[in-house]
Amino acid sequence: MSPFIDRLALIGVGLIGGSIARAAREYGAVRSIVAAARTEATRKRVVELGIADQVVETNGEAANDADLVIVCIPVGASGPVAAEIAGSLKPGAIVSDVGSVKGQVLKDMAPHIPKGVHLIPAHPVAGTENSGPDSGFSELFVNRWCILTPLPGVDPAAADTLEAFWKALGSEVNRLDPASHDRILAITSHLPHLIAYTIVGTADDLGGHLNSEVLKYAAGGFRDFTRIASSDPTMWRDVFMNNREAVLEVLQRFQEDLFYLQRAIRWGEGDKLFDLFTRTREIRRALIHLHQE
Secondary structure (H helix, E strand, O other), X not given: OOOOEEEXXXXXXXXXXXXXXXXXXXXXXXXXXXXXXXXXXXXXXXHHHOOOOEEEOOHHHHHOOOOEEEEOOOHHHHHHHHXXXXXXXXXXXXXXXXOOOOHHHHHHHHHHOOOOXXXXXXXXXXXXXXXXXXXXXXXXXXXXXXXXXXXXXXXXXXXXXXXXXXHHOOOEEEEOOHHHHXXXXXXXXXXXXXXXXXXXXXXXXHHHHHHHXXXXXXXXXXXXXXXXXXXXXXXXXXXXXXXXXXXXXXXXXXXXXXXXHHHHHHOOOHHHHHHHHHHHHHHHHHHHHOOOO
């Protein structure tokens, strides 16, 4: 394909930023890529990997003259970064992000975006437990959803350009309002991560002198939880702090359901357990059918 983004700026080059760089280059979506990273070690590694045409020290320098700026950092830092790059953004540029929280990100970033620049938050629903520039790969977004959350009144052409960009990277694209996005992700992503962190922590607390045996005999389910719980702690701290209302709402519902199961086990109500397990197995089959397993 012919590049339809002339200059792409990536603020942060971890798993997501590094994967965007690789995919955008491999699939021909951009003409040039400039990347900014916080540490000298990361900048050096990005140069060694050759996944960007230019690696710079400051976010403002990266955003200068960029047609599309994608902020690929923990959501808690989105506001300060928007303030930092504001003076470097050219009229008509598109500013986006990759965070799994949208409402608070909009509140934090929007006040700093100059008139004539298009702020269109996005969330590629893809990832692994790994982090850093070496963890990225170009196929990460293939057949995965990318959710755009443009505000009413955004330039339709800019939103269409961002949608085309993500489709060029292999994503399926949908648009939601920020509040709906945050409620949905609280259920499908944030609560599962919170449970994983809690279960692994509980196992560690209960293991005591048996910790080595707990690890030795860990079955597949526990291993899955440890994989999720090994995700970047800064990123997930920021997710929970910035989507607290939606997370607390679904956590309250989960606690009620957990008490229901606790009672069923205590009173030997196997029929209730069987009904739940049957229903949840169908949900898994539906996910496989939708190629989201």
